[in-house]
Structures are given as structure tokens and as C-alpha cells.
Amino acid sequence: MTAAHRLLPLAAGLALLAGCASAAPAAAPSSPSAPSSATPSTSPSTSPSTSPSGTAAASAAPVDPAVAADAAAGVLAREVPDVGAGTFAVVPGSQPAGQGRVRTVRVEVEDGLPADGAAFAQFALATLNDPRGWPGDGWAFARTDGPADVVLVLASPRTSAELCHPLDTGGTLSCRNGERAVLTWYRWVNGHEDYGGDLTGYRQYVINHEIGHALGHGHETCPGEGELAPVMQQQTKGVLPCRPNPWPHP
Numbered sequence: 263m264t265a266a267h268r269l270l271p272l273a274a275g276l277a278l279l280a281g282c283a284s285a286a287p288a289a290a291p292s293s294p295s296a297p298s299s300a301t302p303s304t305s306p307s308t309s310p311s312t313s314p315s316g317t318a319a320a321s322a323a324p325v326d327p328a329v330a331a332d333a334a335a336g337v338l339a340r341e342v343p344d345v346g347a348g349t350f351a352v353v354p355g356s357q358p359a360g361q362g363r364v365r366t367v368r369v370e371v372e373d374g375l376p377a378d379g380a381a382f383a384q385f386a387l388a389t390l391n392d393p394r395g396w397p398g399d400g401w402a403f404a405r406t407d408g409p410a411d412v413v414l415v416l417a418s419p420r421t422s423a424e425l426c427h428p429l430d431t432g433g434t435l436s437c438r439n440g441e442r443a444v445l446t447w448y449r450w451v452n453g454h455e456d457y458g459g460d461l462t463g464y465r466q467y468v469i470n471h472e473i474g475h476a477l478g479h480g481h482e483t484c485p486g487e488g489e490l491a492p493v494m495q496q497q498t499k500g501v502l503p504c505r506p507n508p509w510p511h512p
Contacts, residue, residue, distance in 0.1 A: 336381035336385060336416075339376035343375070350372055351373055352368060353379040353383040357404060359402035365402070368412075372418055389469045390403040392466075394510070396510055401477065416450060417447060426439055426444055436449060464508070468498070482494040484501075490505050
């Protein structure tokens with residue numbers, strides 16, 4: 263079931279992700295040779311009657327890791343439109359939770375984004391149910407396309423800013439506002455410079471951080487130079503002097 267709906271007035275109860283906007287952009291195989299004579303030789307040949315191919319069969323071109331990471335996260339193109347349609351498609355289907363205190367999640371993607379909603383939803387639920395994540399505190403997450411405890415929204419920069427209002431995100435920060443965990447497409451595509459090229463790690467971080475707010479967690483600070491940053495640290499505002507970390511229980 264897919265549904266689209268207009269933006270609704272937002273509830274209070276904000277919790278900001280981390281963040282400031284300082285992100286990086288974005289020969290055919292040969293066949294065996296024929297025998298030298300149509301009539302077999304009566305004496306053993308000093309060389310093979312057929313020669314091995316001079317070139318190996320063409321192998322598939324290697325996949326760029328960044329392209330593979332984008333595909334797994336639902337990024338079909340690295341374009342960042344300032345605003346989408348302002349309506350949202352609910353990703354259809356459901357996924358049961360494992361053992362634990364269950365929280366239901368509905369996944370929505372703004373229309374007009376170059377995004378694969380099904381891949382985004384799969385990435386999000388895999389992140390949420392990873393043993394390094396909130397399941398380490400006894401939580402389990404089930405996806406639904408109906409009423410849910412948390413609505414995970416992927417939105418364009420301008421729309422995400424509207425959904426996060428009155429918090430000033432500038433479209434480059436994600437937030438939790440009421441039942442919504444709002445992820446800005448700007449960061450979903452670009453990640454953050456402190457994560458280097460690890461787009462998957464940053465995407466896992468932003469999901470775990472915003473859902474952490476929905477579970478009642480506030481912000482934390484870096485415990486010390488060289489330590490792993492807590493997942494509830496505002497890592498989009500800068501990880502240093504800690505090291506990047508996307509997990510509650512790494």
C-alpha cells in the first residue's frame with residue numbers, strides 16, 4: 263500500500279541530530295585454434311594440438327564501493343533538489359520484529375527525490391535491528407505501513423527544515439520532532455566530512471541518533487580524545503576529538 267499525504271502541522275518535542283552543513287559535495291575471448299591437420303598425426307605431437315586462449319574471458323567490471331553503498335541505501339542519483347513535491351509516499355509492506363521491546367516504524371519518502379523507498383526502508387530496518395544498535399538495550403523494531411510509534415521520513419532540504427520547525431536546521435541537519443524522525447536528503451547523499459568516505463557509517467549513525475531521541479535519549483559529549491564518539495553525540499557538528507561511531511553498542 264502506498265499513500266501520499268500533505269505536510270501536517272508539526273508537534274512539539276524536538277530533538278536535533280547533530281549537525282552543521284559542511285559536507286563534501288558528492289578484447290573478446292579467443293577460441294581454441296584448430297588442429298594443424300585434418301588427419302591425426304601417427305606420432306605424438308611435440309606441442310598441444312590446440313593452444314590455450316591467449317586472453318581470459320572478460321570479467322565483470324568491478325563495482326565502485328560508493329555506488330554500491332548508494333544503491334543499498336536507496337540513493338538512485340546524487341542530485342540534491344532543494345525541495346521535493348511536499349507529499350510523501352509510505353513504503354508499503356511490513357517486517358516483523360525480533361525479540362525485545364517492540365517499536366513500530368513507518369517509513370516515508372518525499373515524492374520527487376531520486377530515491378528507492380524500498381531499499382531505504384530495508385537499510386533503515388537492518389540498521390535498527392543490528393545487534394550493535396538499540397537491540398543492545400533490549401529494543402526491537404518492526405516496520406509497518408500503518409499507524410506506528412515512529413515515522414521515519416526522508417525529505418528534501420527545504421521540506422525537512424519545515425518538518426523540523428521551529429528548530430533551525432537549515433535543511434542540512436536531521437531532527438526528531440514528535441513522532442517523526444526526519445532525515446534530510448542533503449546529508450543522506452553527502453554524509454559528513456568527519457566520516458570521510460564512509461557513507462554507510464554516517465547513514466547508520468543518523469538513523470540510530472534520531473531513533474535514539476525517539477527512545478528517550480538526549481545528547482552526549484565526546485568522552486575524550488581518541489575515544490569512540492557516543493551515538494548520541496552531535497557528530498554532524500563535528501566528531502573530533504573523538505572518532506566516528508554509528509553504533510550505541512559498537
